Amino acid sequence: MKKRRLWWRLLVPGVVLGAYPAFVLIYTWSFVFASDFQGGRHGPLDAYRHALASSVVAHTLGKPAVELVTALFESKGRDSNVMDSHNNRVGAGIGAGSRSFSELEPAVRKAVLEGGEGVSDPTRITWLPEEKWRSGRFW
Numbered sequence: 001m002k003k004r005r006l007w008w009r010l011l012v013p014g015v016v017l018g019a020y021p022a023f024v025l026i027y028t029w030s031f032v033f034a035s036d037f038q039g040g041r042h043g044p045l046d047a048y049r050h051a052l053a054s055s056v057v058a059h060t061l062g063k064p065a066v067e068l069v070t071a072l073f074e075s076k077g078r079d080s081n082v083m084d085s086h087n088n089r090v091g092a093g094i095g096a097g098s099r100s101f102s103e104l105e106p107a108v109r110k111a112v113l114e115g116g117e118g119v120s121d122p123t124r125i126t127w128l129p130e131e132k133w134r135s136g137r138f139w
Contacts, residue, residue, distance in 0.1 A: 028053040031105055037112060039127060041134035042080050047087045047127045048112045054091030055104045066092035083126055090125055 031052060037045040054066045066088055074085040094107045115125025 024053055024056050027056055039130070039133045042083065042128040043130065043133040044112055044115070044125075044127050046080075047083070047115060047125045048108065050084050050087040051091030051094065051111060051125055052105060052108045054088040055095030055098070055108050056101075058092035058095030059098055059101060059104060060095075063092045063096050066095075079128055079132070083128055086122070086126055090123065093123070 028049060032045065032049050035045060035048060037043070037048050039045050039047075054070075057069065058066050070085050070088045074081045074088065090111060091108060094111060095104060098104055098107060111125045115127065117127055117129055119126035
């Protein structure tokens with residue numbers, strides 16, 4: 001009986017903790033796969049993916065959650081990590097400022113359309129020059 005309770009005490013939090021990242025990934029990738037943006041690695045599509053995921057996290061958990069994830073995963077100092085960190089912050093701003101969940105994707109899409117290569121403005125999406133994009137649509 002005690003082993004059974006222990007399993008439930010471990011299983012339930014594990015499922016709950018795993019459900020949120022799964023939700024963010026499924027939501028984000030469903031739009032990425034349907035997107036007409038190019039540059040799956042280091043281009044506009046990559047920027048879109050980062051900003052969209054960050055907007056979801058900021059809208060649901062707040063900007064500090066995006067800052068934490070960015071610090072953990074984008075701290076290598078490469079150009080692509082700098083770009084991803086920048087786009088995570090832009091997405092977090094969109095998510096934190098949105099009144100409803102349904103506003104997120106259209107706002108991120110608009111931000112990517114208004115973004116550009118090598119943009120340093122902290123409110124605009126950026127991506128690397130096309131010659132630095134990796135081949136392949138998504139990875």
